[in-house]
Amino acid sequence: MTPKETGMIEDTTGPRLPKLRLYVADDLGGGAAVTLGRDQSHYLSNVMRATAGDRIALFNGRDGEWAGEITSLGKRAVELHVTDNLRPQADEPDLWLAFAPIKRGRIDFVAAKATELGVARLIPVMTARTQMTRVNTGRLRANAVEAAEQCERLTVPEVSEPASLAEILSDWPADRRLFVGDETGGGQPIAEAVGDIAAGANQPCGVLVGPEGGFATDELDALGKLAFVTKIGLGPRVMRADTAAIAALAVIQAIAGDWPISRDR
Amino acid sequence: MTPKETGMIEDTTGPRLPKLRLYVADDLGGGAAVTLGRDQSHYLSNVMRATAGDRIALFNGRDGEWAGEITSLGKRAVELHVTDNLRPQADEPDLWLAFAPIKRGRIDFVAAKATELGVARLIPVMTARTQMTRVNTGRLRANAVEAAEQCERLTVPEVSEPASLAEILSDWPADRRLFVGDETGGGQPIAEAVGDIAAGANQPCGVLVGPEGGFATDELDALGKLAFVTKIGLGPRVMRADTAAIAALAVIQAIAGDWPISRDR
Numbered sequence: 001m002t003p004k005e006t007g008m009i010e011d012t013t014g015p016r017l018p019k020l021r022l023y024v025a026d027d028l029g030g031g032a033a034v035t036l037g038r039d040q041s042h043y044l045s046n047v048m049r050a051t052a053g054d055r056i057a058l059f060n061g062r063d064g065e066w067a068g069e070i071t072s073l074g075k076r077a078v079e080l081h082v083t084d085n086l087r088p089q090a091d092e093p094d095l096w097l098a099f100a101p102i103k104r105g106r107i108d109f110v111a112a113k114a115t116e117l118g119v120a121r122l123i124p125v126m127t128a129r130t131q132m133t134r135v136n137t138g139r140l141r142a143n144a145v146e147a148a149e150q151c152e153r154l155t156v157p158e159v160s161e162p163a164s165l166a167e168i169l170s171d172w173p174a175d176r177r178l179f180v181g182d183e184t185g186g187g188q189p190i191a192e193a194v195g196d197i198a199a200g201a202n203q204p205c206g207v208l209v210g211p212e213g214g215f216a217t218d219e220l221d222a223l224g225k226l227a228f229v230t231k232i233g234l235g236p237r238v239m240r241a242d243t244a245a246i247a248a249l250a251v252i253q254a255i256a257g258d259w260p261i262s263r264d265r
Numbered sequence: 266m267t268p269k270e271t272g273m274i275e276d277t278t279g280p281r282l283p284k285l286r287l288y289v290a291d292d293l294g295g296g297a298a299v300t301l302g303r304d305q306s307h308y309l310s311n312v313m314r315a316t317a318g319d320r321i322a323l324f325n326g327r328d329g330e331w332a333g334e335i336t337s338l339g340k341r342a343v344e345l346h347v348t349d350n351l352r353p354q355a356d357e358p359d360l361w362l363a364f365a366p367i368k369r370g371r372i373d374f375v376a377a378k379a380t381e382l383g384v385a386r387l388i389p390v391m392t393a394r395t396q397m398t399r400v401n402t403g404r405l406r407a408n409a410v411e412a413a414e415q416c417e418r419l420t421v422p423e424v425s426e427p428a429s430l431a432e433i434l435s436d437w438p439a440d441r442r443l444f445v446g447d448e449t450g451g452g453q454p455i456a457e458a459v460g461d462i463a464a465g466a467n468q469p470c471g472v473l474v475g476p477e478g479g480f481a482t483d484e485l486d487a488l489g490k491l492a493f494v495t496k497i498g499l500g501p502r503v504m505r506a507d508t509a510a511i512a513a514l515a516v517i518q519a520i521a522g523d524w525p526i527s528r529d530r
Contacts, residue, residue, distance in 0.1 A: 109374075116508045118500065151502040191519040235383065235524035237416040243381045243511075250512035251519040254456040259500035 021057040021149045023156055028063040032082040041078040057086060061155045064089040092155050093257045094204040098123040098168055099245050100211035101132040106242045111140045115147035115157055117249040124162035129213035135162045165219060172228060176204040179232045180223050181244045183214045187233035190251050197256035209245040286322040286414045288421055293328040297347040306343040322351060326420045329354040357420050358522045359469040363388040363433055364510050365476035366397040371507045376405045380412035380422055382514040389427040394478035400427045430484060437493060441469040444497045445488050446509045448479045452498035455516050462521035474510040
């Protein structure tokens, strides 16, 4: 088993496979010892067939990214010795995504893609026409963790417990602009609406996308009365809810988020 | 069975469910007769439980959208009488997506989402690091048709047969700007690159996204030498190939495509 085959971090010559990175809860720093839980240990031992001495990357959302060398492998517990710092901690843009839960598969997809797109918080919102009555936030979080590991983020988005649209809006910070997908065609074109936020300024903002049936008329009316809300339009086609969420996040990141900052690799 | 339950086009009071629309090959015009094939007949009869007299929407990519009234239903053939024109034909933006095939599920997803995002042509491209050796273009096309029906497009994107990157580039029209996802971080930030195209001008352009392992170094070098190529960056995170394709298309449509034109409904 060579580093190239396992995707260990020494691999710099082969295809640009994502390096092996794990999100852990432990504090990270030079000399620290980390013991992985059962799932991650199984993944390293049995799926990736790692061996003692292999180095992987570790992050916890607080201490930056560190190299960890495997000191012992067991089926239920893999132990690592934290060696050197690979990257200092950096925050993601302060961008939230509030979305009406949609069926399994599509909601997992939204959690993963939103994580790749740099969202800081995922908020399931129950609206009048939301068909789903339960949300498995544990599964959403697992999807977010996996995506964060793969996309080289240093944080994992926070996943909020589901709340009603009324609750979300009454708790919404007044200084956080909320771009609401208005599928009736009454919204401001997104590039124009987002253009009001200075590029790279990283101002707090959020996106709200309704369920497949759209927002109810009274919901859209109420949203329109809130000073922090800007209704946005995403063009002439009728998008599915998951497409709308991803498209809106991409446009915000490209125009007003951190995409003007290129990846230095 | 009420119109509301079947999503027939008379439904204007309930949730904004997608109206029932079918893509057909037949010519459409007032008084025309259309006989649906087996799959669509099964869908209408057995899945949607349509009845004679129900009206659905029909489009063929050439003649605009028409209402069709069901005149007879059989398990293998449903017949419709075309009544009135609902919308005149309109083209989608002249935007192509060339992408290295990725595994099933993710490639279906790209075909559907790109259709929702208004792509005119889908081009599977075999690159040095493409893992897939075969592409089921029939399945890609079926995904594009279904998405076109649901998103209220009047066209279905063309699905090209797979070709090598060299072939695609040698046939590429010189006046069609090609935005290439450069995962090494060397690309121009996408909003800046796309900003050179006038908003709403609908100039022919395309997006090229590589496989999960990225482009090979010599591929990126060769791309960089072509006058019609602009290498783009999609921010500091490492995106999966499907995310990168969707994100790039959304940003292009928002800034230089047809999103400034709101949906008039």
